[in-house]
Amino acid sequence: MSDRTAVIREIAAKWLEEGIVEAVLGWEAGTYGDRTSPVIIRSVEESERLVFNERCTNNLATYLLREPVRSMGSVAIVAKGCDVKSLIGLVQESQVPREKMKILAVTCEGVKDDQGRVPVKCAACDVNTPVYFDEIAGEKVESSPDNEARMKRVAEIEAMSNEERYRFWREQFDKCIRCYACREACPLCICARCIADKNQPQWVDTSAHPRGNFSWNLVRAFHLAGRCVECEACETACPADIPLMLLNRVMAREVAEAFSYEAGRDPESDPPLRTFNLDDDNSFIL
Amino acid sequence: MAENGWEPRIVAFVCNWCTYSGMDLAGTSRMHYAPNVRVIKIPCTGRFDPLFLIKAFEKGADGVLVSGCHPGDCHYSEGNYNARRKFTLFRKLIAFAGIDLERVRFSWISAAEGGKWVEVINEFTRHIEGKGPFAEYREMIDE
Numbered sequence: 322m323s324d325r326t327a328v329i330r331e332i333a334a335k336w337l338e339e340g341i342v343e344a345v346l347g348w349e350a351g352t353y354g355d356r357t358s359p360v361i362i363r364s365v366e367e368s369e370r371l372v373f374n375e376r377c378t379n380n381l382a383t384y385l386l387r388e389p390v391r392s393m394g395s396v397a398i399v400a401k402g403c404d405v406k407s408l409i410g411l412v413q414e415s416q417v418p419r420e421k422m423k424i425l426a427v428t429c430e431g432v433k434d435d436q437g438r439v440p441v442k443c444a445a446c447d448v449n450t451p452v453y454f455d456e457i458a459g460e461k462v463e464s465s466p467d468n469e470a471r472m473k474r475v476a477e478i479e480a481m482s483n484e485e486r487y488r489f490w491r492e493q494f495d496k497c498i499r500c501y502a503c504r505e506a507c508p509l510c511i512c513a514r515c516i517a518d519k520n521q522p523q524w525v526d527t528s529a530h531p532r533g534n535f536s537w538n539l540v541r542a543f544h545l546a547g548r549c550v551e552c553e554a555c556e557t558a559c560p561a562d563i564p565l566m567l568l569n570r571v572m573a574r575e576v577a578e579a580f581s582y583e584a585g586r587d588p589e590s591d592p593p594l595r596t597f598n599l600d601d602d603n604s605f606i607l
Numbered sequence: 608m609a610e611n612g613w614e615p616r617i618v619a620f621v622c623n624w625c626t627y628s629g630m631d632l633a634g635t636s637r638m639h640y641a642p643n644v645r646v647i648k649i650p651c652t653g654r655f656d657p658l659f660l661i662k663a664f665e666k667g668a669d670g671v672l673v674s675g676c677h678p679g680d681c682h683y684s685e686g687n688y689n690a691r692r693k694f695t696l697f698r699k700l701i702a703f704a705g706i707d708l709e710r711v712r713f714s715w716i717s718a719a720e721g722g723k724w725v726e727v728i729n730e731f732t733r734h735i736e737g738k739g740p741f742a743e744y745r746e747m748i749d750e
Contacts, residue, residue, distance in 0.1 A: 579692075
């Protein structure tokens, strides 16, 4: 049992006992190997089920806006640095009142997927030690973000011709089965009624057909522009292995370049598409 | 008209207050411009949702124009500033997805600029004529 697991259990038990929170969102041991699965802990006794290891890949923030957590009173959430960024986004957009949420941050050296691979987000991580929390578990972990690793595949795609890029994405989007796992896993896909579910008018074709797949995937990426904190929950959840993060990273880079903004940093700041500057780029408009 | 009977189909999303009136001015002034443009009036460029653009291509557009009030002239004070930010990002997104940015235009045309409307439409139509139909997209949606 790692130190962090012990600290998480201890803090969770304390908060539950004192009645500060109604439940704790965390990870418990999964049914297979060292996998973990999300769990909602409601009592002091149950808090012994909480664990933390490098297989805690899920971003639990997505559960905050779903039942049964949504209608609970105060809730604690165990969060890695990347998950904390999405919590900042939720607070910033008034989705979760800060006073109703206790953040139990945990330091992290990076997670691993089923094949033991380290995700790109961990190579590029600059929040191994979270900076926004109520309590923190674990010793300080230094970050050495590798931005080149983060943008490597984006650069490869951008080096292609228009036609090649179009073919590349056609092939990728053709794999989409429209399960909306990307949407469900995303902590910041917050619309109670998604545009893709509305049919009067039907903006996005619902079948797993190239037509709707193209518009769905582009719209998903655009709705996260300036909001995505690059937690990679969408790409991790995608059963079709579509490199969704490439789209999100391009948007994040453009937001940084055009509007000097980075998502998931400051809960008090204005998201870039909720504000404007009089001297924003006008060069592409006739 | 091209030999095979194809003509560019251009969809223009124009704001109610400036570009629509500018276009109206061109009409009442009896100016001629390419008949290839289908105009869709929106209250403000701030209403423009990138889905409109995708939908236009899905419905067979070869080029899409979005046009509204000059910065500072928005009827709702700041709709076009918000729109400009959306355009900035969405252009990058569709370019990254391999959609040819030359098929998408943005312009500010005021109610007094009937002449500019004529110029923009004629030039854009000629440009799309040169590029030909948006075959890649059509092939995908008709599949």
